[in-house]
Amino acid sequence: MTEYQPPGDPDGGPSGDSSGTPGPAYDAVVLAGGAARRLGGADKPGVRVGGRALLDRVLAACAGARTTVVVAGSRPTARPVVWAREEPPGGGPLAALAAGLRHVTAGHVVLLSADLPFLDGRTVRGLTAALRRGTADGVLLTDSDGRDQPLVAAYRTGSLRRELAALTARHGELAGLPLRRLTGSLDLTRISDPVASFDCDTWDDIATARARIREHGHVLDEWISAVKDELGIDLDVDTGALLDLARDAAHGVARPAAPLTTFLVGYAAARAGGGAEAVAEAARKAAALALRWEEEANPGTTDTASSDTPSSDTPSSDTASSGAGTGDGVPDAAPDPRPDA
Secondary structure (H helix, E strand, O other): OOOOOOOOOOOOOOOOOOOOOOOOOOEEEEEOOOOOHHHOOOOHHHOEEOOEEHHHHHHHHOOOOOOEEEEOOOOOOOOOOEEEOOOOOOOOHHHHHHHHHOOOOOOEEEEEEOOOOOOOHHHHHHHHHHHHHOOOOEEEEEOOOOOEEEEEEEEEHHHHHHHHHHHHHHHOOOOOOOOHHHHOOOOEEEEEOOOOOOOOOOHHHHHHHHHHOOOOOOHHHHHHHHHHHHHOOOOOOOHHHHHHHHHHHHHHOOOOHHHHHHHHHHHHHHHOOOOHHHHHHHHHHHHHHHHHHHHHHOHHHOOOOOOOOOOOOOOOHHHHOOOOOOOOOOOOOOOOOOOOO
């Protein structure tokens, strides 16, 4: 794997539309079944990485989909989804794909597995943008060994339905057929992305994923993404400004003021209608207040233009008592001529 890029990082994911501007509608199908034999039969979609279930991490990455279909038994998820089941249950990826496509109405569909810990929204947008720009049937990622990863891809819905119908006519059913029977008949564009295509098949993979999100200084980005997902918040804010505010409150007031101040900023922003601008404005006001507190505690750093400090036009007490005239001020006292003075 190459270096992990945190959620929202402009340098991560395939090239494409990284602006976040919504493109034409697409749907998403997430295959979350399978026996997970290499995990000892564990519930792989529910295994947590960075405090979030693998399935929820994938659902967050395709949050821009008009409809998201998860092919598996239903379970609580962080986002609302449409549930589907393949026939027969456990019938393999092609049977699962066919079940998911029954609920798809968009012309493009993102097809994902449920075990992609590093997939993010930018990668998904890049896949769909590349599909729109070209004429291929699909755009998929390749892993660190150059192998195709057809379950991290965007496809033209009509192309998938066409090939599934052909396979059904040829074999009588889709159950048990490998996914390469379908992808081998498609015209595909490939994008190398060893990070976003990293999937968790073994407990060693899970351990690697859990360790990597805490490397390279990205743990804070991961934590913020996890909290937003947990609280159902879809808001990008300037975390640097909030961290500066917490620092100023801790240094200028008291250490416990840092978390309390950031909470109050969030509450004030919510009352103001929410949004990144409301957060920025509330943070600006609180930061200015924290700096005023610090200035009062450290008079030497006080701005000379503040109301509590004499202006430069007013003689200081030192000047008034030094005997030096100021012209506009009180004239120097005349010497006392008395002999005993």
